[in-house]
Amino acid sequence: MLAAWDTDLAARALPPRLVGAAVDRAVGLMAARFIVPDAPAELKVRLARLERLGRDVSFDQLGELVLTQQEAEHHADAVIKLIDLAAAHSGSSADRRVVNDGGIPRGQVSVKLSALSTHFNPIDPQATASEMRQRLARILWRARARGAFVCFDAEHLRLQGPFLAASSSCASSYTGPGWLA
Numbered sequence: 001m002l003a004a005w006d007t008d009l010a011a012r013a014l015p016p017r018l019v020g021a022a023v024d025r026a027v028g029l030m031a032a033r034f035i036v037p038d039a040p041a042e043l044k045v046r047l048a049r050l051e052r053l054g055r056d057v058s059f060d061q062l063g064e065l066v067l068t069q070q071e072a073e074h075h076a077d078a079v080i081k082l083i084d085l086a087a088a089h090s091g092s093s094a095d096r097r098v099v100n101d102g103g104i105p106r107g108q109v110s111v112k113l114s115a116l117s118t119h120f121n122p123i124d125p126q127a128t129a130s131e132m133r134q135r136l137a138r139i140l141w142r143a144r145a146r147g148a149f150v151c152f153d154a155e156h157l158r159l160q161g162p163f164l165a166a167s168s169s170c171a172s173s174y175t176g177p178g179w180l181a
Contacts, residue, residue: 058108059086066115075115076135082109083148092147105149112153125161132166
């Protein structure tokens with residue numbers, strides 16, 4: 001990987017097309033590490049390769065901002081599909097959560113809470129929680145049923161209020177056994 005000064009030097013010394021092609025290639029290689037293909041056959045190959053390397057994966061649905069209820073529902077549905085995929089890949093189930101040597105569950109899915117609400121509003125966390133409660137509950141219940149681990153992806157401190165309100169609301173509305181196990 002080139003250092004910043006190397007990149008700056010290359011940008012000044014080399015033809016723009018060559019620099020552009022090199023940057024394009026580097027971005028493509030980086031994206032291939034983090035963005036998996038939609039094609040099941042390609043995905044199986046990628047997962048098998050990571051497994052051979054002794055690496056665990058955390059599935060993350062792309063997209064963060066949703067503008068409509070339909071988009072938020074679609075995002076929640078896509079996360080649920082990822083939960084099923086993660087559980088199947090790791091061999092986890094409701095009564096058998098598979099963990100790695102560090103005790104971390106292998107069937108992991110990362111959820112961007114901001115993609116579950118059309119108005120993810122840090123100023124009004126209760127309204128945000130109210131809007132996303134059903135979607136988040138569906139995701140958490142599915143993860144529990146499949147033995148998958150859900151990681152909340154809330155990178156910004158300003159999202160802490162809606163996150164806490166929504167997760168507390170979901171936890172308090174669940175009456176089944178072992179919710180937080």
